[in-house]
Amino acid sequence: MSDPATAAPFRLAISASRGPEIEGRVLSGRVAAGDRLVAATSGRTAGVTSLRNGAGEPLDAAQVGDHVVLGLDDAWSLTPGDLVAGADRRPAVADQVAADIDWRGEGPLIPGRNLSFTVGAQTATGSVTEIRHRIDPRSGQALAGKIVGTGETARVNLTFARALAFDPFTENEATGALTIRALSGDAILGTGRIAFGLRRATNIHWQAVDIDRAARAEIKGQVPVCLWFTGLSGAGKSAIANALERALFSVGRHTYLLDGDNVRHGLNRDLGFTEADRVENIRRVAETARLMLDAGLIVLASFISPFRADRAMARALMGEGEFVEIFVDTPLAVAEARDPKGLYRRARAGEIRNFTGLDSPYEPPLSPEIRLATGGSTPEALAEEVLAYLASRGTLR
Ligand SMILES: Nc1ncnc2c1ncn2[C@@H]1O[C@H](COP(=O)(O)OS(=O)(=O)O)[C@@H](OP(=O)(O)O)[C@H]1O
Numbered sequence: 549m550s551d552p553a554t555a556a557p558f559r560l561a562i563s564a565s566r567g568p569e570i571e572g573r574v575l576s577g578r579v580a581a582g583d584r585l586v587a588a589t590s591g592r593t594a595g596v597t598s599l600r601n602g603a604g605e606p607l608d609a610a611q612v613g614d615h616v617v618l619g620l621d622d623a624w625s626l627t628p629g630d631l632v633a634g635a636d637r638r639p640a641v642a643d644q645v646a647a648d649i650d651w652r653g654e655g656p657l658i659p660g661r662n663l664s665f666t667v668g669a670q671t672a673t674g675s676v677t678e679i680r681h682r683i684d685p686r687s688g689q690a691l692a693g694k695i696v697g698t699g700e701t702a703r704v705n706l707t708f709a710r711a712l713a714f715d716p717f718t719e720n721e722a723t724g725a726l727t728i729r730a731l732s733g734d735a736i737l738g739t740g741r742i743a744f745g746l747r748r749a750t751n752i753h754w755q756a757v758d759i760d761r762a763a764r765a766e767i768k769g770q771v772p773v774c775l776w777f778t779g780l781s782g783a784g785k786s787a788i789a790n791a792l793e794r795a796l797f798s799v800g801r802h803t804y805l806l807d808g809d810n811v812r813h814g815l816n817r818d819l820g821f822t823e824a825d826r827v828e829n830i831r832r833v834a835e836t837a838r839l840m841l842d843a844g845l846i847v848l849a850s851f852i853s854p855f856r857a858d859r860a861m862a863r864a865l866m867g868e869g870e871f872v873e874i875f876v877d878t879p880l881a882v883a884e885a886r887d888p889k890g891l892y893r894r895a896r897a898g899e900i901r902n903f904t905g906l907d908s909p910y911e912p913p914l915s916p917e918i919r920l921a922t923g924g925s926t927p928e929a930l931a932e933e934v935l936a937y938l939a940s941r942g943t944l945r
């Protein structure tokens with residue numbers, strides 16, 4: 549029959565670590581050469597190659613209460629207090645837990661106040677985020693009331709400044725017990741027993757909750773997409789993009805409008821309208837739009853972007869289906885007649901060089917996702933056409 553103390557999962561509280569050698573106290577279970585271990589909060593694993601006791605003498609195995617020096621087949625970087633465990637029975641890792649607290653502080657337990665929490669040999673700043681209910685010390689039943697005075701016990705939610713490794717107290721007292729102190733001073737304000745982790749992060753490696761582009765999009769509840777408006781100066785790009793952004797915003801979408809005039813006052817203020825400068829203008833804007841897609845946004849880009857090659861470059865930077873080319877198809881005569889900034893007039897007068905459509909080319913898209921024939925339609929109606937396209941391909945759920 550196995551001894552219950554050593555049948556418990558292996559847990560080691562680290563006191564020192566030197567490359568592939570780690571040293572600490574066995575909190576529960578047993579370890580022998582050949583076992584696979586995991587550094588609980590990083591999730592890195594390694595095999596045990598040798599065991600020694602505190603005096604440097606070789607050991608066959610070490611068990612609960614022993615001080616042990618383990619040689620590993622990989623070098624870890626650990627700090628004192630970290631928890632190492634058997635890789636086959638890993639502890640939970642979470643920065644939020646539910647726990648039962650026996651409060652011994654002088655005044656009542658105050659949610660939100662920063663305190664120091666010790667779990668196993670790990671210490672972290674944290675606080676009580678919620679008092680769930682008080683607990684009757686005799687019956688263990690829940691009691692109504694959210695005020696916890698000295699000598700009382702309560703089920704609370706805790707949050708720690710970093711993820712800690714633990715086991716539920718009912719499964720492992722050594723790694724499920726916690727001690728509460730003030731941030732300064734050693735006086736113990738309370739003790740407690742962790743019931744369970746509160747985050748999905750529990751029981752999985754910490755790396756598994758790294759924030760990626762899918763997570764950023766998911767929290768916004770949308771499919772990121774870049775809506776790229778191209779057309780002559782005065783074609784109506786900005787007016788349609790603005791109407792579209794208003795419509796998207798009003799249904800709770802997270803958007804960002806990149807507009808030629810605005811970007812040229814900041815990020816691209818060093819650029820003019822020679823062909824080389826326009827190429828660089830579009831390159832920087834496309835890279836910016838790509839970062840914004842990564843952030844989970846719906847990006848509206850409104851640039852003349854007169855050259856096919858540059859629009860193709862922008863498309864290639866983004867994922868399949870993420871670049872939607874929208875040709876704002878307004879004839880030169882109409883755009884020139886509008887001339888809201890008087891630029892065509894000045895260009896015709898020779899005051900502005902390299903003006904698109906006059907002495908600088910505009911290459912219309914050959915197969916844009918959307919072509920907006922602007923004659924006779926308002927910017928709002930044209931924005932509706934784009935919304936209908938996005939809805940039809942499932943981008944707007
Ligand atoms: N030479 C010349 N040619 C075209 N446009 C000119 C020029 N000089 C200044 N402007 C103003 O700059 C705006 C176009 O900037 P973009 O960044 O969209 O141009 S580009 O994509 O790099 O071609 C454009 O704004 P929109 O009218 O909104 O398109 C003009 O106001």
Ligand SMILES: Nc1ncnc2c1ncn2[C@@H]1O[C@H](COP(=O)(O)OP(=O)(O)O)[C@@H](O)[C@H]1O
Binds near residue numbers: 784785787788926927
């Ligand atoms: N569909 C439209 N019908 C009529 N006028 C429009 C339309 N779209 C834009 N305009 C007007 O044309 C001018 C140029 O529009 P703007 O959106 O600034 O074009 P761009 O951004 O392509 O240079 C503005 O005065 C705007 O009010």
